[in-house]
Amino acid sequence: MTRELVYTGFVSLDGVVDSPGGQAEGHRSGGWVMDTEFVPEAFSLKGEELADTTALMFGRRSYEVFAPIWRDSDDHAAYKDLPKYVVSSSLTDDALIDGWGPITILRSEEDVATLKQTEGGAIYIHGSAELARRLADADLIDRYNLLVFPVLLGAGKSLFSRADRDKQTLRVRDSATYSNGVTKLVYDVVR
Template sequence: MRRLIITAFVSLDGVMEAPGGEEEHRNAGWTFNQLPHDDAVYDLKDQEQLEAGALLLGRRSYEAFAPVWPSMTEEFARYNELPKYVVSSSLRQENLIEGWGEISILRSLDEVAQLKEDDDGPLLVHGSAALGHSLAEADLVDRYHLLVFPLLLGAGKRLFPTTEKDATRLRLMEHEAFSNGVQKMILDVSREGS
């Protein structure tokens, strides 16, 4: 069974980044303009790209990434080759862009659960806040790759859902602190006792 991993840049108070400056994100761009740069922070992103089996995106993130990522041949070479799955009830096949490899539309979380049954390498979720909330609520997330920035942003899109549900236990698998205060946290969702 393949692992479903949510990967995110996040502030200490749980606000997700929108590095492309999307208008619905109140504080877009903070990962690049609030702290001194440290290349080591982004080693995780290179590792993810090498290990990923496919990308899983929500419609809005797909629409933000699709016009940009295919032209970033050096930065996203492997991502551009990977199969991509977009979870959407409204996106139509004719709205998919050409030249970004294999792209499939999934209409339900049941289809995501079926996709997890394959053994083709991890499914990586970038951005996609609403999808991430739905996946967490459906207990489909296996791991979180977080780069936690030492900032309190107060408002913005949240990484974790705020719906009423039982506690989710996480197990810290890896941790590293960088010179600029960013922390890498790799957390597995613990399903012990369930």
């Protein structure tokens, strides 16, 4: 049995995952998650994920953004001692953040495929749009946990690749719509 690789994220209706938290992240419409009325039950998926997560995976840029904040965050304390994997061809060991549990650098999609063959539970990818696209194109993503926000951004990093590839079928595992217009969509990749 292989480990499940789960992409989790906030996404606009047009598939953009860029800068949900603020303009400082780079997108001119940044902060679009914060512009949506907060309804606690719309974010319950994030709490459910905490119980299922046995490891985290990031691309280099997302790791560099999340690591210094999440390491000391009470909201992310459950992640502190979990194994973390950073997929990067350029990150060096001396650039890793101390005090945030075991961190391993993976250099390629092949390294990710090898990791999936090890013992353990679900590995969650947060942010990391470019990594998610590459891993999906390599048929390594097993599930998508998405909170879709009622906004069209028109530009920004897309979660999904535009590569000419074979059709990939998804099966709905769970879904819900909330009073603020956010929709939870949990899809398993059908193989």
